[in-house]
Amino acid sequence: MHDTPDIADRRDAVCVIGAGASGLATIKNLREHGFAVDCYERETSVGGAWNWRHDRSPVYANTHLISSRPLTEFPDFPMPDNWPDYPHHSQLLSYLERYAKHFGLGEHIWFGTEVVSAVPVGDGRWDVTTRSTGGGSSRVQRYAAVIAANGHNWSPAKPDIPGDFKGQVIHSAQYKDPAQLRNRKVLVIGGGNTGCDIAVEAAQQATTVWHSTRRGYWYAPKYIAGRPADQVNDRLLKWRLPLKMRQWIYRRTLALTTGDLSRYGLPAPDHRPYESHPIVNSQLPYYLGHGRIKPVPDVTRFAGGRVELADGRGIDPDLVITATGYAPRFEFLGPELIGTEGDGRPDLHLHAFARKHPTLAVVGLLQPDAGLLPLAHWQSVAVARWLQLRREDPVRAAAVQQKESARPVSSWSRRQVVDTRRHWFEVDHIAYLKSVGELLHEMEPAT
Amino acid sequence: MTDLLRFDDWTSPVPPVEREVLSRLVEGEDGQPPLLFVPGPGLGAWAFAEHWLAHAAGRGFPAHALTPRADGGLRAHVHDVVQTAASLPRQAVLIGHGAGALVVSRALGRYPARAAVLVAPVMDRWATLGAALKANPFGTLRSRPRLNRKQLFSDGVDAEAYLARMAFSRRLTVPKETPRPVGRPPVLVVGSPDDRVVPRKSLDRVATHYGGAPLLFPGMAHALMLDTGWPEPIDAILDWLTKELSAGS
Ligand SMILES: Cc1cc2nc3c(=O)[nH]c(=O)nc-3n(C[C@H](O)[C@H](O)[C@H](O)COP(=O)(O)OP(=O)(O)OC[C@H]3O[C@@H](n4cnc5c(N)ncnc54)[C@H](O)[C@@H]3O)c2cc1C
Ligand SMILES: NC(=O)c1ccc[n+]([C@@H]2O[C@H](COP(=O)([O-])OP(=O)(O)OC[C@H]3O[C@@H](n4cnc5c(N)ncnc54)[C@H](OP(=O)(O)O)[C@@H]3O)[C@@H](O)[C@H]2O)c1
Numbered sequence: 127m128h129d130t131p132d133i134a135d136r137r138d139a140v141c142v143i144g145a146g147a148s149g150l151a152t153i154k155n156l157r158e159h160g161f162a163v164d165c166y167e168r169e170t171s172v173g174g175a176w177n178w179r180h181d182r183s184p185v186y187a188n189t190h191l192i193s194s195r196p197l198t199e200f201p202d203f204p205m206p207d208n209w210p211d212y213p214h215h216s217q218l219l220s221y222l223e224r225y226a227k228h229f230g231l232g233e234h235i236w237f238g239t240e241v242v243s244a245v246p247v248g249d250g251r252w253d254v255t256t257r258s259t260g261g262g263s264s265r266v267q268r269y270a271a272v273i274a275a276n277g278h279n280w281s282p283a284k285p286d287i288p289g290d291f292k293g294q295v296i297h298s299a300q301y302k303d304p305a306q307l308r309n310r311k312v313l314v315i316g317g318g319n320t321g322c323d324i325a326v327e328a329a330q331q332a333t334t335v336w337h338s339t340r341r342g343y344w345y346a347p348k349y350i351a352g353r354p355a356d357q358v359n360d361r362l363l364k365w366r367l368p369l370k371m372r373q374w375i376y377r378r379t380l381a382l383t384t385g386d387l388s389r390y391g392l393p394a395p396d397h398r399p400y401e402s403h404p405i406v407n408s409q410l411p412y413y414l415g416h417g418r419i420k421p422v423p424d425v426t427r428f429a430g431g432r433v434e435l436a437d438g439r440g441i442d443p444d445l446v447i448t449a450t451g452y453a454p455r456f457e458f459l460g461p462e463l464i465g466t467e468g469d470g471r472p473d474l475h476l477h478a479f480a481r482k483h484p485t486l487a488v489v490g491l492l493q494p495d496a497g498l499l500p501l502a503h504w505q506s507v508a509v510a511r512w513l514q515l516r517r518e519d520p521v522r523a524a525a526v527q528q529k530e531s532a533r534p535v536s537s538w539s540r541r542q543v544v545d546t547r548r549h550w551f552e553v554d555h556i557a558y559l560k561s562v563g564e565l566l567h568e569m570e571p572a573t
Numbered sequence: 574m575t576d577l578l579r580f581d582d583w584t585s586p587v588p589p590v591e592r593e594v595l596s597r598l599v600e601g602e603d604g605q606p607p608l609l610f611v612p613g614p615g616l617g618a619w620a621f622a623e624h625w626l627a628h629a630a631g632r633g634f635p636a637h638a639l640t641p642r643a644d645g646g647l648r649a650h651v652h653d654v655v656q657t658a659a660s661l662p663r664q665a666v667l668i669g670h671g672a673g674a675l676v677v678s679r680a681l682g683r684y685p686a687r688a689a690v691l692v693a694p695v696m697d698r699w700a701t702l703g704a705a706l707k708a709n710p711f712g713t714l715r716s717r718p719r720l721n722r723k724q725l726f727s728d729g730v731d732a733e734a735y736l737a738r739m740a741f742s743r744r745l746t747v748p749k750e751t752p753r754p755v756g757r758p759p760v761l762v763v764g765s766p767d768d769r770v771v772p773r774k775s776l777d778r779v780a781t782h783y784g785g786a787p788l789l790f791p792g793m794a795h796a797l798m799l800d801t802g803w804p805e806p807i808d809a810i811l812d813w814l815t816k817e818l819s820a821g822s
Contacts, residue, residue, distance in 0.1 A: 158685060158756045158757070195586075196582050196583050196586045197583050201576075201577075201579065201683070202683060202684055202685055202755055202756075203659050203684070204655060204656060204659055206656070206659075206660065207586070207587070207589035207652070207656055208589045224662075227662060227663070228659070228661070228662065228663055228664055229664055229685075230663065230664070356583075357583060357584050357585075357586075358584075360580060360583045360584050361580075361584045363580075364580040364583075364584055504577055556578065559577040559578055560577070560578070562577065563576070563577045563578075566577075
């Protein structure tokens with residue numbers, strides 16, 4: 127490709143896409159490593175998913191964290207220690223706003239600007255096309271690198287349920303306020319944390335609540351012996367107990383806390399502990415026990431006012447909420463750039479580095495068994511270090527790239543999980559941080 | 574790897590406390606970055622409120638000082654400094670004095686400060702202990718060491734009043750390694766060759782660790798911020814800072 131005069135050359139500057147938690151950390155860490163940064167954010171403010179004012183925000187009025195505060199905060203900017211163990215989503219937003227202000231990130235962000243395409247132009251550089259979301263013309267600028275921090279919890283993945291339904295069907299992304307549930311007969315589909323949270327809210331608002339799950343899960347409580355459950359779990363990891371023993375302890379602990387849920391009609395888990403994304407919800411068992419939530423199996427079809435279930439039964443809700451998760455979307459990148467397979471699943475080293483494009487990376491594309499922010503922080507430090515090494519010591523950078531780029535996921539993650547979409551980016555936070563730590567060590571400046 | 578895996582924080586977070594922070598603010602926003610002064614556990618924020626806070630604010634730097642929690646260990650003190658720094662509206666400059674400089678040196682491994690100043694840093698276990706034994710053997714050997722007026726102040730300072738306000742706390746254990754500061758802030762070491770707590774050699778060693786030389790104020794005692802000549806070191810610190818800030822951005 128050759129230069130056209132209307133392409134503004136931003137030289138060594140790096141383009142960051144998105145100003146959610148991951149994008150903010152990326153701007154900060156790139157700046158700390160001496161890079162000029164232009165960040166594009168299609169919304170008009172920071173916070174991404176945690177900014178409930180954004181149309182695409184997946185949070186609902188009563189969302190509280192499921193990862194506890196110390197496991198959720200950025201490692202170099204703690205949340206106030208007088209905040210609760212599990213802060214409210216509005217606190218997360220104010221935390222991210224303060225982070226942006228504290229480190230002066232706002233001046234590097236172009237709000238109301240969407241990235242519509244990023245195309246490699248050879249020698250590692252990128253032509254990035256942006257468009258103002260208020261309508262208006264698009265603009266092409268050339269960057270030394272592109273870092274996507276576009277989030278993966280905003281594009282609803284909706285189930286294909288055959289038949290027609292007379293009542294209302296919404297995806298959990300459209301669920302905002304408990305008033306939507308009041309005095310209705312509600313069916314919640316999906317046993318992720320969203321589905322469980324909404325089922326609990328419905329138990330307090332709706333006349334009838336059915337909760338449909340297509341398999342059995344391990345429902346962990348938020349507290350164990352008065353401590354946040356993830357802090358207790360990390361103690362086992364600190365002691366380096368082998369997986370088998372941790373699984374045994376997990377079963378014992380759940381037996382003593384949540385107890386056996388099969389007596390309410392829930393199926394037993396079809397997988398071992400730690401083999402699915404953790405569900406953390408202390409209230410679900412409570413409402414099952416009070417008969418406010420009726421567990422039902424998978425939905426097979428809609429038939430007018432009825433919903434047919436896998437066990438042959440039929441129920442008659444007037445509102446169906448599909449809490450069936452979200453799909454990753456990278457419309458601004460050609461699928462070959464991030465190794466996207468037919469089903470839309472990208473293949474990146476450490477779920478972050480494009481294998482064939484050393485100046486393209488994704489930050490935040492993870493589903494950890496702990497808070498995301500610490501992992502996104504270290505990912506972005508690794509990205510910044512990598513770009514720095516490439517600039518300052520191309521020979522060593524090439525050696526690192528050759529060694530790293532071809533490593534399959536199994537070389538750093540031996541995590542066994544149920545094979546569904548929600549586990550594409552599932553990582554064990556300790557194992558993941560260790561791998562990033564090793565990569566950082568490899569890139570240590572030679573002194 | 575310990576940078577990335579923070580099991581202590583994840584499994585047993587430091588319990589929160591009410592922190593005393595004294596502040597002298599500056600009219601209008603967006604001038605200079607905030608300064609956070611950190612005394613050693615024997616002193617409180619008051620030691621900086623005597624002269625330095627107002628002086629720094631007078632030169633346009635919003636200035637804050639933190640009183641260390643009673644009976645905290647090094648980890649708790651570091652936690653309090655990082656918490657306080659993160660609560661300020663903008664990236665802060667950390668200025669530690671005495672054992673407070675040790676706390677700041679650890680905090681720098683956690684929080685990307687805009688810049689840092691270590692004033693008469695008590696960071697060199699054996700050297701400072703040797704000096705203290707020479708100057709004040711009985712006070713030093715207590716489980717809660719007491720510094721005396723000769724160690725802390727030069728003549729002409731109202732030492733009795735200051736000594737009466739001091740708390741005597743346990744000596745902080747000095748870890749072997751000093752973490753690499755995150756975000757690579759500029760670091761300045763300040764001290765006096767006549768300090769009877771921190772020997773000259775120790776100042777050199779700490780400064781060398783951060784790749785510089787100490788800025789010296791002969792004739793001053795350990796508590797530089799309370800000494801009769803207090804304006805000199807704070808002015809030098811603010812001059813250095815002004816220069817570094819304009820070079821950095
Ligand atoms: C209900 C719910 C609860 C959760 N609870 C927790 C929890 O307890 N703990 C935890 O750690 N995580 C939790 N998460 C995960 C949460 O997604 C992350 O904490 C975090 O918000 C992810 O940040 P991000 O920056 O990667 O993505 P996002 O927050 O989604 O930010 C991406 C940003 O990129 C922008 N963007 C996207 N595409 C473009 C484009 N083409 N051009 C310009 N801008 C673009 C978007 O507007 C958005 O602002 C939860 C998620 C949900 C859905
Ligand atoms: N309070 C909180 O902090 C909180 C609240 C909500 C969400 N979150 C986080 O946000 C992320 C997204 O969570 P999520 O619950 O929205 O989505 P999710 O984790 O992807 O869960 C989706 C659920 O829907 C089921 N499902 C998917 N497709 C289906 C289909 N076609 N038919 C029937 N069932 C289907 C899945 O079953 P399978 O298991 O069989 O795939 C799973 O139970 C997670 O990281 C979660 O931890 C946090």
